[in-house]
Amino acid sequence: MPIVVQKYGGTSVADAERIRAVAARAVTTQKSGNDVVVVVSAMGKSTDELITLASEVTPNSHPREMDMLLTAGERISMALLAMAIEDHGIGSMSLTGSQAGILTTEEHGHAEIIGIRGDRVREGLAEGKVVIVAGFQGFSPETRDVTTLGRGGSDATAVALAATLQADVCEIYTDVDGVFTADPRLVPGAKKLKEISFEEMLEMAAAGAGVLMARSVEFGRRYNVPIHVRSSFHGGVGTWVKEETMEEAIIRGVAHDVSEAKVTVHGVPDSPGLAAQLFEPLAEAGVSVDMIVQNVSRDGVTDISFTVARSELNTAETVAKLAADAIGAAGVDVDHNIAKVSLVGAGMKDELGIAGKMFRILSDHGVNIEMISTSPIRISCVVRGDDVAAAVQGLHDGFALGEES
C-alpha cells in the first residue's frame, strides 16, 4: 500500500476545530487507499507560551530542561489529533520522537537526526492505524535524553520519516499554497510552481524562500523523497519538490532575504592565509557566514566583504575587528540595511547571458549592486535594503516569470 507522510504546522492545529479538520484529511487520505503517518507541530503559539513560562522562572539557559519543557507542546497536539482520528472509527496512535525512534545528536535545541528506527510506526501502520508522530523532537541514544531539532525541525522529522518508511510522498501542509516564482507579498503576479527540483529548492531556501528549510529539502534529495508543499486550508495541489522535473526551467524563481547584514574588512594586506585568519575565528565564535566576496587586490591591499544573519552581527563585528587588528587591516565597516536578491533555475547552467541580463534589469530599475555571488544554478546580488521590492518585482517581470508556461 502506498505510504503518505503528512506534516502539519502549528497554525494547522491551533484549536479544536482545526485539529478535527486535520483529522478528517488524514482519514480521507487513508480511505483513499494509503498508509498514513502524520507529523505534527505544537498547537499555535504554545511553544512561545512555554518559552515565556521558562523566562518567568529563570533568566538563564538550561538546554536539557528547555527541551524537556518544549516537547510537552507536540505531546498535547498529537494526543488530541489521535483522539479526533479515532472519532472517525479509525485506529490511531500518537508517538513521541523517542517512541518513534527518532535518533538525534545530543545538542539540545538544535539536534540533528542521525537515524530513525521507526519500528512502532511500522507496527501501527500494519495494524491499520493512522500513526501520529511528534515533530521537532527526538532522542539522543548517547545521553538517553529528549532533544529538539530547532527551526524547521518538524519538516525535517517528516521528510526523514518518509525516507525511512520509503514513503511515496511527504506532504508538507502550510499556510501558503506552495512555492511561488517570488514572494506573493512583494509580487502580486507571482505564480505558483507546479514543480521544482531538489537542487533548485535548496538554492531557493538558502536564498531566503521561507516555505521549506534547506535541511528538510536536503533529506528529500539525499533519499529521493518527493515533497508536496500544499495548503492546509483548502488542500488543493501545491508544488512538488522532486528529483527530476518535467521541464528544466531557465529561471524557476526569484528569492530574497532581508535578514542579513554585511561586514566589510578594508585594506587587508594581500598575502596568503589572511582570509583564514579572519574566517576561522568567526567559525569558532559560531557565526555562520553566507556570501563572501573579495575584490581584486590594488596596491597590495584588498577588501573582503561577507554577509551574516543580522542576529549574529554583533558577534561578527567584534571578531572581525580583533582579526583585522591582528592581520594589519585598515578597519571594519558594518551595514545593516542590505537585502539579497537571487535568481534560481537549473537551466541557467546551459544558458548564456543570464547574469548580464539580471544586472541590466537591476540597473534599469535604479538598483545598485553591492556584492555578487553565483552557483551553477543561482545568481545572488546584495542590494540596498530599500531596493528589495523594486529588484524582485523588476526581475520577476524582466524574466517573465508570471506568465503561463
Next chain:
Amino acid sequence: MPIVVQKYGGTSVADAERIRAVAARAVTTQKSGNDVVVVVSAMGKSTDELITLASEVTPNSHPREMDMLLTAGERISMALLAMAIEDHGIGSMSLTGSQAGILTTEEHGHAEIIGIRGDRVREGLAEGKVVIVAGFQGFSPETRDVTTLGRGGSDATAVALAATLQADVCEIYTDVDGVFTADPRLVPGAKKLKEISFEEMLEMAAAGAGVLMARSVEFGRRYNVPIHVRSSFHGGVGTWVKEETMEEAIIRGVAHDVSEAKVTVHGVPDSPGLAAQLFEPLAEAGVSVDMIVQNVSRDGVTDISFTVARSELNTAETVAKLAADAIGAAGVDVDHNIAKVSLVGAGMKDELGIAGKMFRILSDHGVNIEMISTSPIRISCVVRGDDVAAAVQGLHDGFALGEES
C-alpha cells in the same frame, strides 16, 4: 548519605514564584546533607485545562491518548523546577515516569505501580544532582505506552520511589499542616497529630481523611517508608506516618466522609448465596462498595444496605434493581443524604467500651445511627448528612481529642 524524597502537589508549583520556592527548599534539604529526589505534580489547574481541551476536540473516551495528553502537565512543571534548582548552582535533572523506570499495569487512567527500576534516579544522585521525577505517570512494559496512575497518583509515585531507593523519609508537601484529629474546617479545636501509625492512617484515609490516599499509605506500610506530611507554605514539622508510634492512642482522630450514598435492598429471602448474587454483578459493573450491613433475618427475609461513592450511585441502583428482581427481593431504596463518621485508634483494640461511648455521644447530640461497621481499630457510623458537623464535633469533644497530650 540520607535520601529524602519530597513530593509537591499542583498548588505548590502553580506559578513561577512558587516553583522557585520549591527549588529553594529542595536545595536547602540537599545542602543539609541529604540526597534529594523531588516528585512533582502538574502546575495548578493545568491538568483540568488539558481535560477541557480534550473535551473540545471529542466527546468520546480515548484512554491511551488521554494519558499521552495529561502527562504533558508534569513534563512542564518538572522541567521548570529543574531549571530553578540549577539556578542555585546545583545540578538537576528531570525524568519522566518512563525515564525514571516507574513500571505500571496497562490500565490507562488508573494504572497501578508494579515496580520501579530507578537506575537513572540513582545515577543522578550519584552525580550530586537533585533529581526531579514526574508524579502521576508511568510506563507499561507490556504495551510500551505511557500511563497515568489516577487520583493520588503523585503521592503513590513518591512513596513507591522512596521505598525503591530505601529513602529515610518521604515528605508529602501539601496545603494543610499535617494530619489532624478531625477536619479543622468542621472542628476549630482540632489538633495536629505529631505521629500516626500506618494502620491508623489507612483507616483514616478509607474513612474520608483526604490528606493522603490509602494507596500511598499502603506502599509506605508495606516497605516501611516513614511519610512526613507537612505544609508547603511554611515547611514546619507536620505529621509523621510510620510503623511504630511513641504512644498507642486509644482514639487518634475522627474522620468523616460525605461523598457516599446508601443503597438498601429490602425483603431479601434469607437463603445461601443471595448476597453473592447482589455483589458480584456490582463488582462486574465496576462499582466499588464500601460498607455492607445485613440485618438479622426476620420472618425468613432480611434487608441488606451498602454504601458506594455518590458518583457510582446510578450504576449501583440499576444493577441492584436487576439483582433484586432476580433474587426475589421486595425492592431497592437509595439515599443520597448520608455521612459516615469514624473513630480511629490503634489502642482501641485493647480498650473496652469505646463503641458504647461513641453511640452514647452521638445519641446525646441527637444524631441517629443508621449503619455501623467496625474494624479492630475503627468504628464507623452512617448518619444523616445534615448531622455530620454535630457528630464530628461531638465525638471530638467527647473523646477530648483537642486537649494537649
